[in-house]
Amino acid sequence: MQNTISLDKVKIGHKGVILSVGGEGAIRRRLLDMGLTPGTEVLVRKIAPLGDPIEVFLRSYELTLRQEDAKKIQVCETIEEYRRIKSGFHKK
């Protein structure tokens, strides 16, 4: 696979483009509802002083979510890479 990592691994001040949102039930649904859908660009703004949760910036607003939930979100580096990976899926 290409350079995909989970959102909690993205360094502060760096961006990622969402590939998929894992997990299940209420939490996954809430993540999707809040706009964390595939293809969305997310900037990791900061980590809370106690090491968790994290603050991200997407769709022109600030959102906070826990590391354990961020782990379930796979991102790649750029939108071009996102398109490449997605088109790869469809060819299969």
Add this chain to the structure above:
Amino acid sequence: MAKTFALIGNPNSGKTTLFNQITGSNQHVGNFPGVTVEKKEGSMKKHEDMIVVDLPGIYSLSPYSAEEVVTRDFLIKEKPDCVIDILDATNIERNLYLTLQLIELGIPMVVALNLMDEVRASGNSIDVQKLSQDLGIPVIPISASKNEGIDELLQKAIAVAMQKIPPQKMDFCTGEVHRAIHSIAHLIEDHAQNIGVSTRFAATKLVEGDDLMIRELQINENEKDILGHVVDEMEQALQTDREAALADMRYQYIDHICRDAVSRKGETKEHLRSVQIDRILTHQIFSIPIFIGIMALIFWLSFNVIGGFLSDLLAYGIDGLTLLLDDLLSVYGINPWVHALIIEGVCSGVGTVLSFLPLIVVMFFFLSLLEDSGYMARVAFVMDKLLRKFGLTGRSFVPMLIGFGCSVPAIMATRTLASEKDRKMTILLIPFMSCSAKLPIYALFTAAFFESHQALVMVGLYLIGILMGILVGFLFKHSLFKGNPVPFVMELPSYRLPALKSVLIHMWEKAWGFVVRAFTVILGATVILWILQSLDFRLNVVTASADSILATIGAWIAPLFAPLGFGSWEAVTALITGFTAKEAVVSSFAVLTGADAASLGAALSQIFSPLAAFAFLVFTLLYTPCVAAISAVRHELGSIWKAIAVMAFQTGVAWVVAFLIYQIGSWFFL
């Protein structure tokens, strides 16, 4: 003709501010039946027959939280004549997500595009005309805090409601999702009509996999199979699952709308400013000291400076009135018993309960500032890690902290928590935070029994309270509140200056709610206790306090407390009076032992051994909250039985812990 309007929108969209602008002070606050979700209602200014219902702030109409379910039920079952959907224009993409779901309900609807002033001031623009066309519903730009555009909004909403104009568009989907929704819509049309819900909404929810909707529509097995098949096909074709597919479909349409109608050159000034402020307020090192400083300042101002001053002023006024009334009754020559009832029972009872009032007013002034400015969300962000072990989120931190001051405002402050589960659990844990009314008891006992370790014993008591809270929190997490944890996926809204009007209305609402309860439940309990304390079983006024009904009852149940080391009637009677207000325990001891301030310590050592004294302190720390706190619990949990259960639970915990301390302690000290 009377019409009902449902006001709905995301949290932090300015919904409460708009509601306050629309209704002014004609508001009625209550709960939705069966859940502790707040329901506010009010009539429009200048249109008395137009009722506006303020629904909880939500992000979506999914069936996961009590707030979302309540909102759905209200929209489907109560059938408002018009939905007023308020959007934060600076954050339009995410706000439109709820709008698209609301439109599917087919209810006449208007959009209030709030914070348009901020969008314009930052050089960005939204083409309201195009937005309205793309959504198929009227869009009115407003500024809720500046009271701009509200009249136009209401006129439009009333017109739409009167003429019953449904949304002009509903099909926001393309491709596979479109195909799935339409085949399901065809399949379940009758079911939807039977329960009076829009076919389109029902179909979308079914494709999404909404269990609640499947149950409500009474889908049979055969139809479930077809549904499963259609969804499988869609998932196969899209290479994703149903929930992601639907969320993606909505956001794609939103992106399409935004390309069409929104021109964004950059972030708004308010947002950039917020990021700057957060460099300090959520800083790695400074954030926690700053938070402690802010809370210390609020406590100091609420309990000492402003609250203390107002309390003294109020007490002065009540004392003056009591004296005046006392004189009048003497001149009139009223029956001495009734005289005593009015002066000692009613007047001092009123005094006690009203002494809470300044505290509540000042505390909620500051809490509203914290909430409305956006700082409370940051506190949740910073403190979340500490609370999650109990299945709570950082949002519960501030109410619990206030519990160390007074449980009454602390319990009332749980209203602003985002989920019902958080609210309930936080309310149950607040009594474990030792409130300041217990301090005089600690002071009296530590001075009498533990003179050389006063501070240690006091700190120890606070810690025992917190530890018990933690223990019970764990217990609840794995029993009462088992199951899905509350998602902590929360917006950090831009910092904004709170609207004074909203702050004042919030303060007034809390204070008024308290006064109403103070003069019913709380005053009633205080007067009953006074009567029990002053009369014997033959209803004669007692001369010796040991003969009173209360003391007799105290003596009856005293043996229950013998295993805790304090089976004396004085101790038990003092504890019972502590139900009116915790500090009453101290004055009761003085009355019951006939001692004055100087000799009270010596009198207590006749009743308690040092170990028994400590067990007694732990019992006062943990046993039932005072009547004012219990009536707040009743109000917030919406049931008298739950409030009684809280009393019983706290007292049971107190008994067990004090028992263990006394019994285990006896092994060491004997």
